[in-house]
Amino acid sequence: MAHAGSIIDIYDDYYADGKVAAKRDIASNQSVGHIEAVIQGQFFDRILDIGAGEGAVLDKLNRKGLGKKLGAVEISKSGVEAIKARKIAKLDSIDVFDGYHIPHPDKSFDLGLAIHVVEHVEHERMFLREAARVCKKLYIEVPLEHTRDLSKAIRMSGPYGHINFYTTQTFENLLKTSGLKVERLKVFAHDLAYEQHLAGEKKGWVKHRLRTEFLRFAPKTAMRSMAYMAGALCSSR
Structure with missing residues (x-):
């Protein structure tokens, strides 16, 4: 990762004191909602969270019954300890x-x-x-931050x-040139709870409405002007 040594330096103790817990919990609800929207009812027995952070997404998957067995790999030692503690x-x-x-062996996880x-x-x-070597399908989510104000x-x-x-x-070009077939790709605005956590109740509500309605009525202009997220379900070619 970017480069691996620098990312380890940034994140090795990132989850140790719990300060990011509230934000990660809200973001994980958001991410699991995106996963459900993109996989559209498909069920995967074995799910691997690659770069699992402190396990908030895994915890939500467990509670929702998404997957029979879950796995995690994480670059941060503090993240691994936080996952174990859950x-x-x-x-x-x-x-x-x-x-x-x-x-893990080839194709040992379904998602x-x-x-x-x-x-x-x-x-x-x-x-x-x-990731595609180990998993039959992948769900990949990134922020869409390459706007006019890069x-x-x-x-x-x-x-x-x-x-x-x-x-x-x-994003789609990256997936295709990595040997992946894009089965479904969706663009998402931040959830209301996430916007309000970052900006406060009133300002967060305004930002949520603005971002959501802008995307609905003028998606190309919206994505050139504001940051969103994209999630894609992919399989190996």
Whole structure:
């Protein structure tokens, strides 16, 4: 990851004191909702969360009954410890990895998740090919931060390790040139709860309505002007 040493430095103790817990919990509800919207009722027995953070998404998957067995790989030692502390009932395996080598056999999982991971990765295609080796299908989600005001996105996201900035077109091209077939791709605005967590109740409500309605009525202009998210369900070609 971007490069691996620098990301480890940023995130190794990131989850240790619990300060990001509230934001991660709200974001995980949002992400699981996106997964459900994109997979459209498909069921996957074995699910691997690649870059699992502190396990908030895994916890929601467990509670919702999505998947019979869950696995996690994570670059951050503090993240791995936080996942273990959750005692997730369906969690079958958890491993530290270096961002490019996943310690599981070929096609050993039915679905792999890479949620807000690829924007951090120095060698994106290497990462995605390795994920596709291990998983029959992938759900990949990234922020769409390559807007007219790209300089602001770089300034705001750089401290969190974002080195790749996407439009829907560049995201889809990345997936296809990584040997993946894009089965379904959707664009999402932030949920109301997430906007309000970041901006406060009133301002967050306004930002949510603005972002949501802009995307609905003028999607191309909206995505050139404001940041959104894209989630894609992919299979290997």
